[in-house]
Amino acid sequence: MTSSAQERRARILETVRALGSVRVVDLAESLGFPAVTVRRDVAALAQEGRLLRTHGSVALPDEEAGRGADGAERVLGMLVPTVGGYFDEVVAGASAAAAAAGARLILGIAPYEASDDRSQVERLLESDVDGLLLVPNWRPGEGIVESDWLAELPVPAVLVERRAAPASPAAGLDAVCSDHRHGVLLALHHLARLGHRSVLLAARDDTRTAHEVRAGYAEAVKLLGLTELPVVDVPRAGGGAAAVAEQIAAAARAGARAVLVHNDQDAIQLPPLLRTFGLGVPEDMALISYDDTFAALSAPPLTAVAPPKRAVGAGALELLVRRIAAGPELPVHHTELQPSLKVRSSCGGGNGGGA
Structure with a gap:
């Protein structure tokens, strides 16, 4: 040659x-x-x-994509706020994509209540990672204030299930997210097709996903011509399910017959609690859960909005590998993946035994 x-x-x-x-x-x-x-x-x-x-x-070839110019195995770090629920599938998708690319993924956890994203990222950097997947613990409205340090990272990073505020330093980072607003629209459109003209929303307010679900609800009711109802606030800590059920029962007395609940953990507790108020699911109250982590295990199985969690993790990992290889020549990517609706029996409607 x-x-x-x-x-x-x-x-x-x-x-x-x-x-x-x-x-x-x-x-x-x-x-x-x-x-x-x-x-x-x-x-x-x-x-x-x-x-x-x-x-x-x-x-x-997959194995070369995950290696550096010297042929050494790439090591990629991933920061998440929790395991044992939603982010398990995101991590699983990223892990599978890392294995396919011949890279190694290491995990760091910065719990929601600890607010120590930066210290956990520093620990990942001490492991000589070549790049980072980041799920920062951003509360709604805090993206600009708390993301300054992200602009100083010494390695490429991709945000996962997070979108940085447009004016923040983190806005220049790649991001791969679920389009939660579209997911809410799917749920409300399904209920509207079943004849419901008003749908109650019961949701948390302490995470970025909860913020997007609430914003999606306000948009969807206008788009579909539904009656917007006051949102039922789901407590951040456990133990508030009975109070949530009581508020849903009060809405039912005022005519509401459908509710979207964020998230699975809270939704699964509601059917037995609603029965104490004389409300059966789905015959008296159609119920859709948001997350689809455990919804199929409920009694009755819950119709649920299913964000593409594994695909988000895999897509973020693949984008990170590309970013490491290409550097600043690759345009910044902000990618949204659409959720799907898993129809089960908690809405009624007789569609294949479910709603």
């Missing part, structure tokens, strides 16, 4: 690392090489196992 060919093929690999999967014709145009020459080089690199060819496109 001539020196010229070596340099050309090195540039091909470098470009594919930066761009991810790319068409051969686009690769040739980007490099300024004749397409026939690039196809020949790509064929040689594929024969050596350094590139994958699929339907006119090329990409790195």
Whole structure:
């Protein structure tokens, strides 16, 4: 192989690392090489196992995508506020994507009540991570004040299930999120099709997801022409389910016959509590849960909005690997993935045994 060919093929690999999967014709145009020459080089690199060819496109083998320029395994850190619920699936998606890319994922936990995101990130950085997936413990409205330090991170970072405030230093970070407002719209549209003209919302107010659910409710009732009802505040700490059930029962006496509850943990407690007020689910009160972590295990099984948690984790990890390879040449990505609605029996309606 001539020196010229070596340099050309090195540039091909470098470009594919930066761009991810790319068409051969686009690769040739980007490099300024004749397409026939690039196809020949790509064929040689594929024969050596350094590139994958699929339907006119090329990409790195999974194991190389997760390695640095020196061939060493990439180590990626992930900060989450909790495990044992919603973020388990997000972490699982990121972990699977890391394994597919030949990278290693290490986990840090900064509990909601501790507010020590920065110290946990510093511990991850002490492990010589090449990049970070971050779920900061941002309360609604606090993104600008509490994100200054994110602009000083020494490694690339991708926000997960978080969107930075537009004027904050973190606004320049990549982000992969669920579109929770669309998820609420799915739930209310389903209930509207079942004939409900007003839907109650019972929700927390202490997380970014809760903030998006509340905002999505206000938008959806206007879009669908439903009657907007006062939101039932779900207490941050446990033990408030009975009070929530009492407020839902009061709304039922005023005519409400459907409720969306954020999140599964709170929704699952409601059917037996509502029975003490003479309300059955779904015959007297249609109920949809938001999260779909445990909703299928309820009695009755709950119709639920299911954010694409695993896909969010996987997409964030894959974007982080691309960011590490490409650096600032890759435009900032703010990606939203749409939730789906899992229809079960808690809404009535007779659709396949469920709502």
